[in-house]
Amino acid sequence: MAAPASTSTVDLVARFPDSVTADARPGFSGFIVKKENLVEVATALRDEFSFDLLSSVTGVDYLAENKMEVVYHLHRTTGGPGLVIKTQVDRVDPVEVPSLINVWAGADFQEREAWDLMGIKFVGHPDLRRILMWEGFEGHPLRKDYKEAFYEEDVKPYKSRWPEGNHTYAEFKNPYRDNVKLPEGFSLDNYQPQTEDQLYFSLEKSSIKHEGDRGQELGDHMVVNMGPHHPSTHGVLRVAVELNGETITSLKPVMGYLHRNHDKIGERNTFLQIMPYTDRLDYFNSMANNFGYAVTVEKLMKIPVAERAEYIRVIMAELSRIQNHLVFIGMLINDLGSMYTPSLYAFEERELILDIFEAVSGARMMCNYFRFGGVVRDIPEDVMQKIKDLVHERLPAKTDEMERFLNENEVLVARLKGVHVLNAEEAIHHSVTGPCLRAAGVPYDLRRADPYSVYDRFDFDVAVRYNGDMYDNYLIRFDEIRQSLRILEQALKQIPGGPINSQKPQYQVRVPAGEAYGRVESPKGELAYYVVSNGKPNPYRYHVRAPSFVNLTAVETMCKGVKIADFVALLAMLDIVMGEVDR
């Protein structure tokens, strides 16, 4: 069991007696910082206390107390427990909090998200536009007094389903009737989106921005919109790229095309009901998503996990990592222009891993396999044999074959070698986690840095490479596959017998009031959940810190000054999945 993030290591109150108080609410931890001193405290935390990685920024709307809270989770890339700082402001519009973008650039998208969904204005943020909701959207959906379209009740289960549940179609509840707020005088027919201009304005050398004075000399810059339907953007991501000839001078990703407000859905659901929804975040790794959510809620509930289930979880998470990285390699080659053959080779091995997921959980991708305290069902004997065969025979051989197939390919090497992705400083500054950070020479892997589950019992190395170029980013996935196989071999040997859940199966779990921040090393980076419970069957606040979304913060830094042809490959390096970016 991972130790709960302790804050006793840092005595922030002694350092800032005037502006910091400890959070004394039962079940809560961390420090409450006055908003006037936030930047000062944050800078000190980064420089004096070496909390160099800003893990997550999010808000909580305490409607009853008439407060809005911004929660920051900080970590050290050298490992160890994290630190939570919070700022509370009165819930009176405009809710204003100083932006931390100058302390950690990784705050960029996360602050924009908090503005978009919670309506918290980050003063000093240079580009505070909506990020997930569409242009012209009125209101902030994660506020507790917001009612969405098709709104029925605040929490599930809905009363209309039983005992008098006569079915009605959701679409009959007209979204335009009374639960969607539209701007005054809104008419769909003559609606003109304003934010398109804002987007182009945010590009560095935008001719709109520099009209008159330097417009002339910057005149040959061209804006290209890549996506939202572009085969290289891995889903519905749109990127406005500003070009000087073929060189990228500035770019801004536009997202939200797949947005479904996972956080709000989560707050409507009971704790258990969220589990299948987490499958749909990073749909390649539903096992890893389940893992993160289960770890978080178990932290809140303070329950142990059955010993056998811990091993099953590790086995599933590592198999998931292998298939994710295989697909990454395949799709990267696809993006580089070699259509299909390598990616289908990768998909073949993935197929076999998905067969295992299907046999244990019932579904290939939407596994919904974890429960609080364990997993749904045991691994059957024949499936266990299948896993052993894969881990001991097939996957090592096929990884070798994949390397033989691609690694020395001159075209591939020419495209990848020496093209800079991120160096360590840039990566940490932009809160990039996962293989991209490790390829830049930072051995930060949560399985080692802040071990959860039973990862502290296995002997494995944190894959790390030092050049930070595309070729290293590519090779590190092979390293990680090999390390995962090492973990799997040990897990399969050590797995004990016994029950697979420490709890009785129950559909309504009791979760005591408090907050928890649980994080796991998903194949894409640090996947974390922030859950606030008030003792009711539904979480009060549920937030997902999605690695793809946060990693995308660095895309502008990565791509500035490179040719547009490399942009596609650089984007592939981040290994984003839109289900997770847009949530």
Next chain:
Amino acid sequence: MYGKGILKGLGVTLNRFFETYLDDISWWMRGKKRYYTQEGIAHRASKDARGIFTVQYPEEQLIQPEEFRYVPFLVYDEGAEGKKEVRCTSCGICAKVCPPQCIWIVRTNDPNTGKPVPEPKDFYIDMDICMNCGFCAEYCPFDAIKMDHDFAIASYDRNVYNLEKLLKPASYYAEIRPLNYNKEEEARKAKEAAKAAKAEASASAAAPAA
């Protein structure tokens, strides 16, 4: 030598190409069919598969594991004279646990007393909203709702299933999930035996007093 890496890679693909046909030939030599047979499909989905292992859907179908889950159905036991004894007691647990809230149950009330009767009057599942998570089957205390294996339900209009369409016999359930079915039957028999033993014990305990 420049181009060595490419040639090496091409060697891998060439190897795959031959492996496909080598497997075909070796199966043919052994007098077995590699295509359109269960054995052949199972082999192509195993760790020993070499070369191309495409499955020609819909002529061929991958073998579904027992735990495979698609939309739910309601189980009924076949009573005397083809009477459908619905296992569901309309307790509403499935409707409460359903994450997208796609289950709607109408409870029957006794016309004379007005008290609820343990059999649903109607049962709707909006299959277009169902996310196939399997919670309803997992938490049903009566083994009355189970996940199906039949995934080919595409249609031109909305799929809202009512009680009639949801009901499938227990024999069908036993066919698609034999291991689970046997486990549950055993548990039920053990429970009934324990109940009978208890009743007997209490009867024999009561007998001398009378």
